[in-house]
Amino acid sequence: MAAAAPRPPAPSPVVRDADDPGPPGRRRERQLVRAAQRGSAEAFEALFELHWAHAHRAAWLVVHDAAAAEDIAQEAFIAALAALHSFDRRRPFGPWLHRIVINRAIDFARARRLHAVASEPVPRGTRPATASAPWSEEIVAALTSLTAEQRALVVMRHLLEFTPGEIAQALGLPRGTVNSRLRRALDRLGVMLEEDRNGA
Numbered sequence: 001m002a003a004a005a006p007r008p009p010a011p012s013p014v015v016r017d018a019d020d021p022g023p024p025g026r027r028r029e030r031q032l033v034r035a036a037q038r039g040s041a042e043a044f045e046a047l048f049e050l051h052w053a054h055a056h057r058a059a060w061l062v063v064h065d066a067a068a069a070e071d072i073a074q075e076a077f078i079a080a081l082a083a084l085h086s087f088d089r090r091r092p093f094g095p096w097l098h099r100i101v102i103n104r105a106i107d108f109a110r111a112r113r114l115h116a117v118a119s120e121p122v123p124r125g126t127r128p129a130t131a132s133a134p135w136s137e138e139i140v141a142a143l144t145s146l147t148a149e150q151r152a153l154v155v156m157r158h159l160l161e162f163t164p165g166e167i168a169q170a171l172g173l174p175r176g177t178v179n180s181r182l183r184r185a186l187d188r189l190g191v192m193l194e195e196d197r198n199g200a
Helices: 026-037 041-063 066-086 093-112 137-145 148-158 164-171 175-199
Strands: none
Touching: 026 041, 026 066, 026 093, 041 066, 041 093, 041 148, 066 093, 093 148, 093 164, 137 175, 148 164, 148 175, 164 175
């Protein structure tokens, strides 16, 4: 029976190591991963709190469905917990988790055929509190003009800051395909933003 993911945490400040001020600190993260691999539920819950907001945000930007994004993020944490014994803690935990999130979000979007309704406006009130991003509402709304796969590429490259090579590895695509699809997605996004501004 699959383990239950911890409940989404209330917003709280992240405690960072003084010697490792990353967001979150890599040293602290490695310590938590090591403890979680040894069976510490408290350590895994701490990892959950550190990465929940970013994972949830990424899922929501792909599927544009608050309830589904929460389910996807929680399922990704459950999958990460199940596979944690094989995780190489010399690597950062966040990108590994985000690959799981993005792939699950794409699978959900494909199953729901979100690309068929991607041009519909995002209904008010559907954006979750944790989905705030360093993008304007205009950009977030324009993302709905893209297919789920295109949204995933934009989110991975420009929110999660994956390199094209890392995206290719995560999605099982040739790097050239990633670059061409990302360029088409950004071109489409630019067109939609320009039309929105001209129509305002």
